[in-house]
Amino acid sequence: MKRYRADFVIADSGTIKDGVVTVEADRIVDIGLGAYDIDLGSVVIMPGLVNAHSHAFQRILRGRTEYLDSAHPDEDFWSWRTLMYQATEDFKPDDLSLVSKMAFLEMATTGITTVGEFHYVHHQPDGTEYADPNELAHRVIQAALDVGLRITLLNVAYHRGGFNRPLVDRQFRFVDRTFTGYLERTKALHGHWGSHPQVDVGFAPHSIRAVPADWLREIARVASQSRQVIHIHACEQREELLQSINEYQKGPISVLDELGILGDRTTLVHATHIDDADAARLARTNTGVCLCPTTEQNLGDGFVPAHVLKTHDVPICVGSDSQIEIDLWQDVRQIEYQQRLLDERRNVLARYVDASASKSAKKLQTADVLWPALHSNGASALGVESGRLTPGKLADFITVDLTHPSMAGTVTDDLISQLIFGVKTQAVKDVFIGGKAIVESGRHPDQDKIIADYHHYVQGR
């Protein structure tokens, strides 16, 4: 048993000054005041961040797609997708291990303790399976464990190029030819890792473009029996809405609802182009949404539909997605900021604060609306027992340095707002996963080696 003291502890029950978190094995057993073994100093202890949507390998694309090709002067999501496909072309298993480790290391140093890895590069470049068809999934999981992160591997189903569209060559790495093949692969992966305390496996039909109706219906049925989570890209681009109308004569959210995909263990990724009726369906089925604002801005997807989601009280989590930045603090901030730009107003999401639960009915804090998106909603979306500091939960927590310039002058009442609106990732000091420190004083023990290996790999590409 270990007792950690900090200047502040943001517990589920409220913020405690001079708080003590008691950890036994990998769980929190007590939070309160009193005696302690280790003084973490002038820091705040808070739940570790949950990155609910990641494609680790896309870390290799950072800075390499930010140009205009004079032959294609109209760059959009789809031209980025071509570059992303090119990047996967020559990836070998060792390359994937190394790039994934780089992405996960960066996540850990910014305060992320759990990642939902939406994994779709499964096979060899021509589509042939590896000797173990889950070779690449194992590599990604092992990379997360090498860094020390908790991971839910969201095993992607990908079957077609789109409605009435053939596959293109570069999609062969993603594709399962039969549903049975996909299901067996996913079951084998779950069987292999299911008992590991830091690993879980979920289902991830890629999108309604890439997965036909009969597969979606089956995934809904199987996941409900096994009580595994489902994540799916939905409504990121307007083009998807048009394809949905062509194939199903209705929008993607209605299609997913009718196929049984929506539900309290399901998370839609993006949901950029949804309307009020769509959000009402999500609310009725207790479906969550993962927003990826830095990626959505980078790819020109569209604005975060914050009012639409909050009006219906749809649970929101966040993801670093394309890894153009790995900064979930920035992602949650953007949920509010994008709406401010659209409305030309301030504190627009504060109107959704439950005034009866607020400390002050006169001061409705915007940060209170955004706070669960950083950790507890993501933990629920990934089926992980973390995201809140309360007895019984996993001891996944971080410390933020109150002497860092971005946090100086913090007092109890402003603490969560300073974190949401002002903290820099460099203020993240220690990261504990299952009670074990993987980052101490801002450094991971393997940091230099992981960065050097990655740098060497990139130079040689």
Ligand SMILES: [Zn+2]
């Ligand atoms: Zn994605």
